[in-house]
Amino acid sequence: MDMLGYFSVKKPDVVHETIDGETVIVNLENGIYYSLRNSGVDMWNLLEAGANLDELTEAMIGRFDGSQDEIRRAITELLVVLQQEGLVKVSSTKREDSQTDLVQPLNEKKKFDVPVLEKYSDMQELLLLDPIHEVDEEGWPHKAEESGTGNAEEG
Amino acid sequence: MPKRVENWSEEEALAFFHFVHTTYNRAESNAGGGQERHFLIAGRPVRLQFAGPGLIPALTPALEHLKDSPGSPPELTVLLWDSASTGTALPAILSRYLDVLGEWWVHLGPRGEIKEITSERIRAAYHLGPNIFSMIDLKENTALYWVKDSQALPYYELGSPLRTILHWWADRGSCQFVHAGAIGRSDGGVLLAGKGGSGKSTTALACLEAGLQYASDDYCLVQTEPQPFVFSVYNTAKLRGDLDLARFPHLAPLVSNQEREQSDKAVLFLQQYFPEQVSRGFPLRAILLPVITGTEKTCLKPASAAAVLTALAPSTLFQLPGAGAVAIKAMSKLVHAVPGYMLELGPDIAQIPVLVADLLARG
Numbered sequence: 001m002d003m004l005g006y007f008s009v010k011k012p013d014v015v016h017e018t019i020d021g022e023t024v025i026v027n028l029e030n031g032i033y034y035s036l037r038n039s040g041v042d043m044w045n046l047l048e049a050g051a052n053l054d055e056l057t058e059a060m061i062g063r064f065d066g067s068q069d070e071i072r073r074a075i076t077e078l079l080v081v082l083q084q085e086g087l088v089k090v091s092s093t094k095r096e097d098s099q100t101d102l103v104q105p106l107n108e109k110k111k112f113d114v115p116v117l118e119k120y121s122d123m124q125e126l127l128l129l130d131p132i133h134e135v136d137e138e139g140w141p142h143k144a145e146e147s148g149t150g151n152a153e154e155g
Numbered sequence: 156m157p158k159r160v161e162n163w164s165e166e167e168a169l170a171f172f173h174f175v176h177t178t179y180n181r182a183e184s185n186a187g188g189g190q191e192r193h194f195l196i197a198g199r200p201v202r203l204q205f206a207g208p209g210l211i212p213a214l215t216p217a218l219e220h221l222k223d224s225p226g227s228p229p230e231l232t233v234l235l236w237d238s239a240s241t242g243t244a245l246p247a248i249l250s251r252y253l254d255v256l257g258e259w260w261v262h263l264g265p266r267g268e269i270k271e272i273t274s275e276r277i278r279a280a281y282h283l284g285p286n287i288f289s290m291i292d293l294k295e296n297t298a299l300y301w302v303k304d305s306q307a308l309p310y311y312e313l314g315s316p317l318r319t320i321l322h323w324w325a326d327r328g329s330c331q332f333v334h335a336g337a338i339g340r341s342d343g344g345v346l347l348a349g350k351g352g353s354g355k356s357t358t359a360l361a362c363l364e365a366g367l368q369y370a371s372d373d374y375c376l377v378q379t380e381p382q383p384f385v386f387s388v389y390n391t392a393k394l395r396g397d398l399d400l401a402r403f404p405h406l407a408p409l410v411s412n413q414e415r416e417q418s419d420k421a422v423l424f425l426q427q428y429f430p431e432q433v434s435r436g437f438p439l440r441a442i443l444l445p446v447i448t449g450t451e452k453t454c455l456k457p458a459s460a461a462a463v464l465t466a467l468a469p470s471t472l473f474q475l476p477g478a479g480a481v482a483i484k485a486m487s488k489l490v491h492a493v494p495g496y497m498l499e500l501g502p503d504i505a506q507i508p509v510l511v512a513d514l515l516a517r518g
Contacts, residue, residue, distance in 0.1 A: 015472065015480045018486040022461035026469050028479060029265055033469040035461070120465075123350055126473040127265035128283065 001080045005090040005130030006098065007047040007056070014087050016044070025087060031124035034087070039064055043078060047088050050098030053079070062105030066112030074114045081117050161271060162205040168277035174294050175249065175299050182206035182236040182243035195223040195435070197330045197376045197386040198323065202229035203317075207238025209305040214316040216411070217358065217389040220426040220433045231296045231324045233317060239304035253288065256281045261381065268476035269318070278318050280476040285309050289319045293327055294490055302476035308421045310412050314391040315374045321388065322475045330376040330386065331485035332478075334471040335442075337385040338362040343440040343515055346377065346385055347498075348467040354445035354500050356393055358507050363392070365508030369425055370433035379488045383439035390426040390433045401516060402504060440515055441469070443498040453506035463495035 009016065016025040023041045025034040036044050042063055046056050055074070060071050082088045163171070183189045186207025187494045192215055194201045200223060205211050214235065238244055245253070256262050256269065263281060264270055270291070272279040281291040285308055291298040299322040302308060322332035336347035337353040344367075347355040359372040370387035379383050394400055400407050400421065410421040411427050426433045444458055468486050472478045496514070499509065 004417050012479050015463060015483045017468070017483050019487055019490060020460040022459070023460060024464050024468060024483075026483065028472060031473050033465070035465065102295065105416055120469075123469055123473050128259060128263060128267065146263070 001083050002090040003053050003076065003079060005092050006052045006094050007079070007088050007090055008050050008091045009137070010087055010137070016048075027085070027087060029086070032085070032119060032121045034085070034086050034116060034120065035118040037114065038113050039074070039110070040078065040117065042076065043115055047137040050095040052094070059105070060112075062065060063109060064112035065109035070114070071112055073111075078115050078117065085117070085119070125133050146150070162273065163271050164330060165274045165276055166213075166501075168274055168279075168479075169292070171272065172299070175288075175290060175301070176234065176286065176297075177207060178243075178249060179234045179236055179299060179301075181243040182238075183234075185243045186236075190385065191225065193225050194218050194221040194338060195230070196221055196231075196388060197325060197328070197436075199230040199328070200227040201233070203229045203233050206236035206243075207233070207241045209237050210235050210302070213305050213308050213313055216424040216427070217314055217316055217391045220390040220430070221435060229296075231298065233298040233300055233320055235300040236262055236500070237279040237302045237305040245301075247427040250467045251355065253281070253286070259283055264476065266473065266476040266478075273477065276442055278323050278477055282312075282319070285312055289317075291320055291323045293323065296324065298324070309421050309470075310393075310415060311319065313412070314393055314420075314422045315389050318374060318474075319476055323477060325376050326478070326481065327409075330378050331482055331489070332374065332388075332471070332475060333467060333486065334374060334378050334474055335377075335385075335467060336372045337375050337387065337437075337439075338367050338511065339434075339437050339440070339517060340368055340436065341437055344368065344385065344434075344437045345511060345514065346439055346442045346467075347372075347445055347492075348442055348463065349444050349446070350466075350470045352395075353466075354447050354498070356489060357399065357402065357504060358390055358445045358498065358500070358511075359442070360394075360406070361504040361507040362511055363429065363432055364403070364426070365505075365512070366432070367508055367511065368437065369429070369432055370434045370436055377439065377485075377489055379485070379492050383489060383492045384436060385439050386436040387434055389425055392423045392425055393420040394423070395420045439489075439493050440518075441493050442495045443511070444495065445498045445500055448499040448501065450499060450501050451508060453501040453503065454499050455510055456499065458495040458497045460490050460495060462497070465488045 012031045021038040023044045046059055061068055132152050183206040190205045192203045217292050267280045267282050269279040276294050281288055286302040325332050338359050338360040356372045363369045372392050375388050409423050412422050421426050442463050468483050
């Protein structure tokens with residue numbers, strides 16, 4: 001996993017909203033959605049703002065009360081997971097619109113908890129995900145009920 | 156790995172749109188002249204112009220409650236045709252292109268969007284299975300809808316037709332297409348959010364039976380400003396399997412697709428039987444998340460905004476080609492504007508409308 005560089009959310013395939021202290025993240029490419037809470041929300045906001053690992057670590061230590069080693073380890077582990085899930089990307093140059101300076105240290109730090117990326121894949125059947133190569137004699141794809149292709153329909 | 160496809164320029168996409176448009180013109184000419192139907196969708200005039208009569212009985216019953224008289228200039232015109240009933244084969248080059256889309260893992264996004272034709276102005280999607288081609292010019296507010304054979308449309312397209320086109324169009328206004336049910340009264344109602352099987356349809360039909368107004372059981376349009384409001388798009392109700400039909404036995408004879416595959420849902424067009432209770436829309440007072448719990452008593456419990464957004468956003472986004480950051484922002488705004496509740500469903504469905512009516516009576 002790439003830890004050297006500036007992180008950002010993998011737009012436009014990944015969309016997200018933070019609402020009442022929880023970040024809902026949706027990967028439009030694979031039909032999986034996620035939730036982050038507590039320190040994970042702060043970390044996501046820093047990634048969205050274009051932070052690199054040093055900025056991320058400094059900002060999180062400035063905002064959370066906990067063992068620095070534990071915070072560093074948790075950051076690294078979450079970054080690995082977020083990259084594995086294809087939610088963030090890394091670039092070698094800082095974005096022009098990077099806003100990491102907007103995330104300020106807190107006078108009264110919050111208690112640190114290890115961020116957990118909760119993952120939900122119960123709606124993947126709504127998307128076209130598995131390639132098939134059969135077409136019928138006219139060259140048209142088989143119908144969904146015959147081949148498993150075709151966007152499903154929710155009720 | 157899928158091959159990368161190059162985006163067409165907007166000029167190329169527009170030229171392609173015009174080419175497909177000429178194909179519609181030919182179908183209309185072959186079918187003996189177009190037939191117009193007018194609807195008021197989210198309060199805005201929409202004209203459906205059919206090349207011939209073939210698609211009209213398939214696509215208009217779901218929209219019947221929004222029927223409008225011709226008059227106001229349409230804010231959206233959709234040109235619709237099928238090859239079978241108009242006796243108009245696609246031009247070879249277009250037919251070949253759709254064949255190429257059969258290699259969908261290269262050309263189609265996961266929601267059926269045609270990757271190479273995605274610009275600010277022009278959108279296109281190909282719905283595999285029924286093989287529905289949809290395209291829109293958002294500057295001219297004109298859309299094209301083609302299917303090979305009107306007789307081969309699946310039940311869900313009959314129940315909620317033109318969903319992709321209406322989503323593209325509404326997205327440019329102040330409305331957001333959402334995957335949700337809606338029931339209530341003329342002065343206010345609730346949205347029902349959740350994935351398939353969560354109990355949206357059962358809740359909506361239980362409320363219909365109890366005399367509440369019905370605006371949706373799965374897809375509708377919502378807005379937050381100037382006030383939270385839901386607009387009905389389809390007067391359709393869907394029932395899955397024998398258990399649903401057993402819950403609502405008097406609806407069984409009203410099912411429009413009596414001869415259906417076992418895997419298909421039963422589709423009813425409520426405007427035909429309950430016109431007084433089918434609503435064009437109402438202000439939104441709350442968002443309910445039905446969940447089948449099996450507990451004795453049906454009850455409402457406050458839900459967090461994040462839980463409501465999670466129930467509403469992913470299933471909406473995954474079904475609408477091109478929906479993304481704007482759509483989730485719109486849904487988030489709505490979730491902020493109205494309270495959310497878990498609707499824990501017990502076995503006695505008669506308790507559902509009582510709870511909903513109580514909630515609405517609180518104002």
